[in-house]
Amino acid sequence: MYDGGKIVVGLVVFIGVVTFPLWYRQASGEALRAPEPKIVTDAKECVAPTDYMRASHQAMLNEWRDLVVRDGMRVYVAFNGQEHEMSLSNTCMKCHPNKVEFCDQCHNYIGVVPYCWDCHIEPKESN
Amino acid sequence: MGALVSFFAVVVLVAIVFVGVEAANLRYLFGVIIPYAALITFIAGFIYRIVIWARSPVPFRITTTCGQQKSHPWIKNDILDNPHSTIGVIGRMLLEVLLFRSLFRNTRLELRNGPKLAYEWEKWLWLAGLVFHWSFLVILVRHLRFFTEPVPVLIQALEGLDAFFQIGLPALYLSDAVILAAVTYLFLRRVLIPEIRYISLAADYFPLFLIFGLVLSGVLMRYFVRVDVVAIKELAMGLVAFRPSVPEGINVLFYIHLFLVSVLFAYFPFSKLMHLGGVFLSPTRNLANNNRMERHTNPWNYPVKVHTYEEYEDEFRDKMKAAGLPLEKE
Ligand code: HEM
Numbered sequence: 001m002y003d004g005g006k007i008v009v010g011l012v013v014f015i016g017v018v019t020f021p022l023w024y025r026q027a028s029g030e031a032l033r034a035p036e037p038k039i040v041t042d043a044k045e046c047v048a049p050t051d052y053m054r055a056s057h058q059a060m061l062n063e064w065r066d067l068v069v070r071d072g073m074r075v076y077v078a079f080n081g082q083e084h085e086m087s088l089s090n091t092c093m094k095c096h097p098n099k100v101e102f103c104d105q106c107h108n109y110i111g112v113v114p115y116c117w118d119c120h121i122e123p124k125e126s127n
Numbered sequence: 128m129g130a131l132v133s134f135f136a137v138v139v140l141v142a143i144v145f146v147g148v149e150a151a152n153l154r155y156l157f158g159v160i161i162p163y164a165a166l167i168t169f170i171a172g173f174i175y176r177i178v179i180w181a182r183s184p185v186p187f188r189i190t191t192t193c194g195q196q197k198s199h200p201w202i203k204n205d206i207l208d209n210p211h212s213t214i215g216v217i218g219r220m221l222l223e224v225l226l227f228r229s230l231f232r233n234t235r236l237e238l239r240n241g242p243k244l245a246y247e248w249e250k251w252l253w254l255a256g257l258v259f260h261w262s263f264l265v266i267l268v269r270h271l272r273f274f275t276e277p278v279p280v281l282i283q284a285l286e287g288l289d290a291f292f293q294i295g296l297p298a299l300y301l302s303d304a305v306i307l308a309a310v311t312y313l314f315l316r317r318v319l320i321p322e323i324r325y326i327s328l329a330a331d332y333f334p335l336f337l338i339f340g341l342v343l344s345g346v347l348m349r350y351f352v353r354v355d356v357v358a359i360k361e362l363a364m365g366l367v368a369f370r371p372s373v374p375e376g377i378n379v380l381f382y383i384h385l386f387l388v389s390v391l392f393a394y395f396p397f398s399k400l401m402h403l404g405g406v407f408l409s410p411t412r413n414l415a416n417n418n419r420m421e422r423h424t425n426p427w428n429y430p431v432k433v434h435t436y437e438e439y440e441d442e443f444r445d446k447m448k449a450a451g452l453p454l455e456k457e
Binding site for chain 2: 001002003004007010011014015018019020021022024025028030032033034035051054055056058059061062065106108109110111112113115
């Protein structure tokens with residue numbers, strides 16, 4: 001190889017960058033964990049089927065927000081016929097008051113930081 | 128022709144995963160085996176291509192320059208467009224890699240009525256190319272949130288910046304909108320401009336369709352169909368930790384996305400996409416123009432066997448003397 005030294009250095013750097021997740025994981029050294037959001041409510045069902053909630057709760061919140069703020073509708077009839085007020089703090093957080101152990105479990109795992117709590121009131125939790 | 132072939136190639140790829148996952152339940156194949164195989168192919172193929180290139184000697188500085196060469200001290204030279212030092216070369220390389228400087232000089236040849244030949248400024252290709260590559264990079268870096276635990280702060284910051292306008296929920300990433308627009312432009316450019324359509328091959332269309340399919344499946348997953356991202360991260364972390372597992376309940380759309388990525392990575396080293404590595408080995412970009420300051424010897428020069436006049440005279444002295452020829456040494 002001509003200029004072998006420089007090229008090998010370049011290749012090593014490139015492969016180091018490409019495999020970043022592999023050695024980052026080795027370096028962080030923690031065991032693999034999956035988030036376990038803790039359900040504390042006595043209710044048996046969420047406002048929509050669990051599969052749907054897991055994947056699409058943010059879209060549902062968006063829908064609720066638009067319906068409430070733009071159309072003034074406040075009542076949501078769930079899939080099981082129950083009626084809920086469409087509210088982040090008063091509905092979701094009533095059944096899931098443990099934000100840290102519930103919402104944040106998943107969000108920290110994925111690395112999303114919903115900005116909702118800039119304005120909406122977080123439930124008070126006793127740590 | 129090339130466009131149609133490439134389009135159907137991508138459609139077939141999508142169909143393969145769809146059938147494989149939905150009908151044959153080959154989740155482990157598409158979720159674990161193929162991604163690993165693709166990564167290995169990518170790395171091995173990349174090294175292979177670079178090593179082949181690195182074995183070609185570049186005996187002389189090939190200097191396509193766009194500025195004044197370094198010469199007399201009173202003539203102002205252009206350090207970036209005609210570098211004579213390593214620093215200058217690094218500067219030129221950075222401009223090339225980060226800002227596509229030589230594409231910025233792109234011109235379009237036009238025959239005007241007159242008839243007059245004119246060179247037009249043409250910046251759209253540069254602009255679309257630049258925003259395409261940058262948004263691709265941003266998306267790639269943002270995706271590290273699936274492969275790292277804990278997610279580095281920098282990646283979260285990039286996410287925040289990319290979703291700056293907080294449009295809708297999940298918040299719209301600007302890079303998604305930009306890359307879709309840019310890929311569409313790059314494709315339309317190939318089909319709508321006759322000269323460019325003429326020189327476009329299947330190998331030009333295929334990466335475009337592949338990336339378009341990849342982005343489209345990602346966009347569908349985030350904004351329209353929505354998938355269980357937590358389960359997907361479990362799969363991704365399993366891959367990273369070499370303890371692969373396939374969680375339940377992942378939408379087939381994700382397998383399509385992952386398969387298209389795998390195809391892209393495996394195809395990469397054998398295609399024009401290798402310009403990622405190639406740009407760093409471009410002799411016209413990475414060599415300082417110092418031909419007049421330094422002697423560059425051809426690396427394949429071998430010692431030439433010469434027979435000097437002195438040796439010749441020594442060999443034939445007697446005969447030359449006998450013939451009465453003049454000699455340098457008696
Ligand atoms: C070259 C590689 C890739 C490209 C260009 C790409 C492109 C995209 C795009 C444009 C989106 C839309 C949302 C966003 O921008 O975040 C997306 C979403 C997504 N991608 Fe990829 N992707 C790539 C590789 C991967 C890989 C290797 C995985 C495996 C874990 C993956 C998993 C996902 C998931 C789960 C989503 C949905 C994210 C969400 O719902 O927030 N992607 N992808």
